[in-house]
Amino acid sequence: MPDKIHPLKELMRKRIVVLDGAMGTMIQRRKLSEQDYRGKRFRDWQGKDLKGCLELLNLTQPQVVEEIHAEYLEAGADIIETNTFSATTIGLHDFLFQGEPTSGRKDQEFFQRVVDDVDLRALVREMNLAAATIARRAGDRAIKETGKHRLVGGAIGPLPVAASMSPDVNDPGFRAVTFDQLRKSYFDQIGALAEGGVDLLFVETVFDTLNGKAALFAVADVFEKTGKRIPLVVSGTVTDKAGRTLSGQTVEAFLISIAHAKPLVVALNCSLGPDEMNSFIDELARVAPFYVGAYPNAGLPDPLSETGFPETPETLTPKLKHWAENGWLNLVGGCCGTTPDQIASRGRFRGARPSRVLAKASRFRELPKILPPARRAIRSDACPISSNPGRFTPSLFRHGAESICLKRRGRSY
Ligand SMILES: [Zn+2]
Numbered sequence: 001m002p003d004k005i006h007p008l009k010e011l012m013r014k015r016i017v018v019l020d021g022a023m024g025t026m027i028q029r030r031k032l033s034e035q036d037y038r039g040k041r042f043r044d045w046q047g048k049d050l051k052g053c054l055e056l057l058n059l060t061q062p063q064v065v066e067e068i069h070a071e072y073l074e075a076g077a078d079i080i081e082t083n084t085f086s087a088t089t090i091g092l093h094d095f096l097f098q099g100e101p102t103s104g105r106k107d108q109e110f111f112q113r114v115v116d117d118v119d120l121r122a123l124v125r126e127m128n129l130a131a132a133t134i135a136r137r138a139g140d141r142a143i144k145e146t147g148k149h150r151l152v153g154g155a156i157g158p159l160p161v162a163a164s165m166s167p168d169v170n171d172p173g174f175r176a177v178t179f180d181q182l183r184k185s186y187f188d189q190i191g192a193l194a195e196g197g198v199d200l201l202f203v204e205t206v207f208d209t210l211n212g213k214a215a216l217f218a219v220a221d222v223f224e225k226t227g228k229r230i231p232l233v234v235s236g237t238v239t240d241k242a243g244r245t246l247s248g249q250t251v252e253a254f255l256i257s258i259a260h261a262k263p264l265v266v267a268l269n270c271s272l273g274p275d276e277m278n279s280f281i282d283e284l285a286r287v288a289p290f291y292v293g294a295y296p297n298a299g300l301p302d303p304l305s306e307t308g309f310p311e312t313p314e315t316l317t318p319k320l321k322h323w324a325e326n327g328w329l330n331l332v333g334g335c336c337g338t339t340p341d342q343i344a345s346r347g348r349f350r351g352a353r354p355s356r357v358l359a360k361a362s363r364f365r366e367l368p369k370i371l372p373p374a375r376r377a378i379r380s381d382a383c384p385i386s387s388n389p390g391r392f393t394p395s396l397f398r399h400g401a402e403s404i405c406l407k408r409r410g411r412s413y
Pocket of ligand 1: 269270271297335336
């Protein structure tokens, strides 16, 4: 980061910052048809249906995406995220890659073809550039109309395949993708988002931390290539009631695993809904040496409820207020099932609540008194966990932080 204070940092020092809500939920409400998704350009696309390929709308129905951004901005969102959650070669392969697996299942040979596919890569670039331009245009218009800062975050989702888990229960050692394939796929997306002029990068809904790390590696690659850094938000998702990600990490372990990327904000999003997330947000706010955010879903999908999700602005807002009143938050928004109504209700409490004070994460300073000297000597590489030994607690090391650190030698990502 250059010396100049980033506008988001400046805002978070003053108050809780409001992020937008779900893009997918808002698109689904429009009930677009297969032909709508295809538009003119993909009218003759062969072989696969394109309905549900939300990111394609950046090219075929850009006005729909822009209208949704505008609704969130009108509701008071300080940050809008680009419609690019799955806009990667791997994320879009189900819709836009014509090749088939040769071995009967999607394996590393298959995904190598996906990440190398020239046409798909060009489409990914175009889609991310278009999405950044659409969001930028909506944001800039809101700035002009209101005179208030509005920021564009580039959304980088988790991908449909995991690097550390097998999709085949009968073959637990199988891995469908390699780390380098994920990294390459993310690199194409992040490069285009950066080129499109986003203010922030959101590596979000991290359920497999190794996928998240591939994204962070790609972020570092893009920074190195462009010579320009963009502040990061890294957000994990907790998928069981014991507070673990799908790849089995606790909130603390997740935090340690991504701390080397020095995010401006670390967050939890989506997950099990606000009720189940209470203690995890508390934990994150206690230990994180970064600004903290939360953008939960509106509960788990419920086909019997009117909106498809159980939480309404009336039920969700008091729960988030509780988090804010406890001083846990710097950034709040919504994930699956949330709408501009939900975001407008966040806006009503943001001004009245002070944001979380960063210095509260003091547990990270306790470590030097506890660790034996030999360990301190080992940890000497450029990783922030190693170079700031005072900031991490012994419990973090039980989750394997030291081994993560040592693996990072020679490179900070
Ligand atoms: Zn979600």
